Amino acid sequence: MRFLVIGGCGFLGRHIVDELLSRGFPVNVFDIRSTFDDGRVKIFLGDLCKKEDLMPALEGVSAVIHCATPPPLSNNRALFHKVNHDGTLNIIACCKEAGVKRMVLTSSASVVYEGSDIKNGVETMPYASKPMDYYTETKILQEKVVLQANSDDFYTVAVRPHGIFGPRDPHLVPTTVRTAQAGKMKFMIGNGENLVDFTFVRNVVHGHILAAESLGPGSKVNGKAYHITNDEPIYFWTFLSKILVGLKYDAPKRHLPFTFIYFLALILNLFVFLLKPIKDIKPTFTPMTVCLAGTHHYYSSEAAKKDMGYRPIVSLDDGIEETIRSFSHLSKK
Numbered sequence: 001m002r003f004l005v006i007g008g009c010g011f012l013g014r015h016i017v018d019e020l021l022s023r024g025f026p027v028n029v030f031d032i033r034s035t036f037d038d039g040r041v042k043i044f045l046g047d048l049c050k051k052e053d054l055m056p057a058l059e060g061v062s063a064v065i066h067c068a069t070p071p072p073l074s075n076n077r078a079l080f081h082k083v084n085h086d087g088t089l090n091i092i093a094c095c096k097e098a099g100v101k102r103m104v105l106t107s108s109a110s111v112v113y114e115g116s117d118i119k120n121g122v123e124t125m126p127y128a129s130k131p132m133d134y135y136t137e138t139k140i141l142q143e144k145v146v147l148q149a150n151s152d153d154f155y156t157v158a159v160r161p162h163g164i165f166g167p168r169d170p171h172l173v174p175t176t177v178r179t180a181q182a183g184k185m186k187f188m189i190g191n192g193e194n195l196v197d198f199t200f201v202r203n204v205v206h207g208h209i210l211a212a213e214s215l216g217p218g219s220k221v222n223g224k225a226y227h228i229t230n231d232e233p234i235y236f237w238t239f240l241s242k243i244l245v246g247l248k249y250d251a252p253k254r255h256l257p258f259t260f261i262y263f264l265a266l267i268l269n270l271f272v273f274l275l276k277p278i279k280d281i282k283p284t285f286t287p288m289t290v291c292l293a294g295t296h297h298y299y300s301s302e303a304a305k306k307d308m309g310y311r312p313i314v315s316l317d318d319g320i321e322e323t324i325r326s327f328s329h330l331s332k333k
């Protein structure tokens, strides 16, 4: 079974490519940029929104894993809609024309998150009626169109990871370190006792490949969404502190009231919106990131265990240790 990994030059995508190769699968990659060179992989460069770019990459492909997105914290509404919604519709149409049989979408557990506590959330929870940012708004649209495309000759499934971390992560660890270096990591938001899921990247990869292998005629996974987590919810600020201390930065010790910081983030968000025509500011403290830092948000992966035999293959502590080692270049000097 030849795979095409759309977004295969990104953080998760590259780990998926590595694992597919190690399991002996032939792999194509499609991405708008190239970040690596491997003789075993044919990298097709192009825009997933363009049929003429995508079709050549689908030749001889049986299964597509779609893990491309604009950067989740980029706040670019038009780009999110173009790539995550319109682009995904293009992928579906191209897959059907090329005779691809299976599609795995990398969705996000946050498609049901509206800023309030979610404890052991299940997949049957309704989509957020008021998504907290444009990224989440378009991840909801994306998951809907992929699952609706499921049919007797084109099987689709959505994998919903949450808080992916690991070597080569471009979002979580680098942003955390930059925030610490800017002296803005002296305080925790809230009481520090909000449990969240952080999922080591190789567990997410394992979940994707299991999902791809489980798709097929009459399969119970066809047309469904599944949480893939580490199954070890952890206090948000305990996780960040482990990363920071591991990289020789001080862990936050004092607390700021969640409601107060959320209110400040709302005001900052309004300024960002008003200033947008003049200057494109991308604050780290947005209503979404503040809520993620101050509320419970962890999810049940029981459905994935039951329907596809998923189990995390790397523990949270081992994943944190490996991540810290891989980011030693970001350690405090």
Ligand SMILES: NC(=O)c1ccc[n+]([C@@H]2O[C@H](COP(=O)([O-])OP(=O)(O)OC[C@H]3O[C@@H](n4cnc5c(N)ncnc54)[C@H](O)[C@@H]3O)[C@@H](O)[C@H]2O)c1
Pocket (backbone or CB within 6 Å): 006, 007, 008, 009, 010, 011, 012, 013, 030, 031, 032, 033, 046, 047, 048, 049, 066, 067, 068, 069, 070, 071, 072, 083, 087, 106, 107, 108, 109, 139, 160, 161, 162, 163, 164, 165, 170, 171
């Ligand atoms: N990082 C997380 O914590 C997390 C959690 C849950 C879900 N996800 C989902 O996982 C997937 C991968 O996320 P990531 O963290 O690896 O992101 P990433 O930014 O590292 O990778 C995304 C890749 O998509 C490519 N891409 C973007 N627009 C494209 C276009 N128009 N055409 C072709 N390629 C394009 C980028 O070049 C990049 O290589 C995304 O779908 C994201 O929504 C991420």
Ligand SMILES: CC(C)CCC[C@@H](C)[C@H]1CC[C@H]2C3=C(CC[C@]12C)[C@@]1(C)CC[C@H](O)[C@@](C)(C(=O)O)[C@@H]1CC3
Pocket (backbone or CB within 6 Å): 072, 073, 107, 108, 109, 110, 161, 162, 163, 164, 171, 172, 175, 176, 179, 284, 285, 289, 290, 292, 293
């Ligand atoms: C308050 C501090 C400044 C926070 C510093 C760390 C912060 C950058 C990360 C902590 C949780 C991360 C996260 C994502 C991006 C980086 C963080 C905000 C996420 C929004 C990336 C997209 C995913 O789809 C996501 C919504 C998910 O469901 O996993 C992520 C949620 C966690």
